[in-house]
Amino acid sequence: MFFGISHLVVPVTQLERSSALWCDVMGFAAVQRGDGFVDIDTGSASLRLLQVQAVEAPVALRLQVGDVLQSYQALLTAGLASRYAPMKTPQLEEMACVTDADGHAITLWRALTEDEWGFVPDLPKQGQWLAEAEDLLKRLLAHVPALFRMLARRKTTRVIEQLAQEAQSPVTRELVIKGYITASAKITRFRLVEPLRAEGINPADYQADFDYE
Template sequence: MFFGISHLILPVTDLEQSAGLWRDVMGFGEAQRGAGFVDIDTGSATLRLAQVQSVEAWVSLRLQVADVEQAYARLLAAGAISRYAPMQTPALEAMACVSDADGHAIVLWRALTEDEWGFVPELPKQGQWLPEAEELLKRLLAHVPALFRMLARRKTTRVIEQLAEEAKSPVTRELVIKGYITASAKITRFRLVEPLRAEGIDPDQYRAEFEYE
């Protein structure tokens, strides 16, 4: 019955000025125009800029951007008014906000990467870990690109705890090394050599794990 949002309506007092902001400054495409409106294709929903005599209610739009500071500066240069400068929030986001010529809020945001969090997340461990084993895995995982680190943390922790269960042992440094290697796809294990060496570990001593299917 319901198919999703087709249009978001943004009342504006200067249609061409607003269209220029969304089209020429922000880079969104103009989908179509008609008497008293311009449709902007934002990629996820159509934003309809609707000409009005005066704006009676302000709208807040939240835009995901690649670089909050760069987008913020670009909008200010185009005449937008700052509501708050780029900042990092407790929700681990980078955010800033400006007002357009009609007072509508344009919130700019992106999720922070783990490298920007300022802390190292805890491992999703369930079993007993020796402190040196846990710290080793955290250091090894720091070499994983931030985009994939959360998935790697879950998978590697699970594999290591399976090895510990089979060995009927708490998680040791040795089990971390073996699990760290075997949790990775065989075709990409060559990428683990340098992180291991950085920890003073000789990869040649773990040829069996590197060849493990």
Template sequence: MFYGISHLIVPTTDLERAVTLWRDVVGFAEARRGEGYVDIDSGNVQLRLMQVPAIEAKVSLRLNVGDVRSTWQALLAAGAAPRYAPMKTPELEEMACVTDPDGHSILLWRALTEDEWDFVPELPKQQGEWTPEAEELLKRLLAHVPALFRMLARRKTTRVIEMMAAEAGSPVTRELVIRGYITSSAKATRFRLVEPLRAEGINPDDYRADFDYE
């Protein structure tokens, strides 16, 4: 029976140099030492740094980091060689890569936030007709939602607006977008919608009934 991967073997010709890189520069914890090896705890799998006379097979490790550029620069300062500088990818990630002194590739990456995308995502429309004015208004209003929660807000708000349009037997209009934008938010947090509405030239007082909607 298999229980999962316990270690990834990273051969090195200089054990203490490799330990310094992974423990002191990258910031992983040293877990265990033995004859000719040191285990480094990466949080979900251990790296076994193994002393060898020569590197016969190089490995490639992909690290999820909070700040690609600063981590890349820290690795370069510690003796790693650049392979490519931080860049955005079509997969909506930021990536960079270095080669450590033993020739192993260390790829750094993080997912881009929606604010860093070079485009505005389409609304997840499912039914009914949307006027161009209504669609563009909702995209602008949703831009005020923090990027971390924007995808969820986009789905929920679009669904609520389409339900309102179906009940009214109407295309999705600017008026329905405003009302759906308000009522799809939790009542306790609707006060946060006041400024985005005002920024679009909309008077929140005209929609008091929607702000009070349970």
């Protein structure tokens, strides 16, 4: 029976040098030492640094970080060589890559937030929308924190299209405003006041929607 991968083995020619890189520079913990190996707990996977005379097959590791540039510069300062500097990819990630003394490639990466994408995603709409209505909702959603914006986009679009279906109408600017308000939890609707005002909309005209349960 298979239980899963316990370790990823990384062959190294100088065990203490590699252990210092992972522990002292990167901040991970050595959880076990034995004859010719050190086990490193990276938080998501265990690495076994294994002493060898020569590295025959370098490995490639992807390391998730909070700040790609800062991590990249820290590793360069520690003596690692650059493969490529931080860059944004079509997969909506920021990445950089370095090579350690044994030729192993360490890719540093993080997912880009929606604010960093450089484009506004399409709405997950199914019905007929007037262009001005779609543009308005995209601008209103830009006020939602990026971490929650995808969920808000899906829920708000669905509520607006339900209102349009009930009205037997294409999605209009008026329906967007009503759906934008009622799709939000009542306790948090006060946060919608400023985005609406920024669009020249008087929130007081939609008090019934703000009070909607």
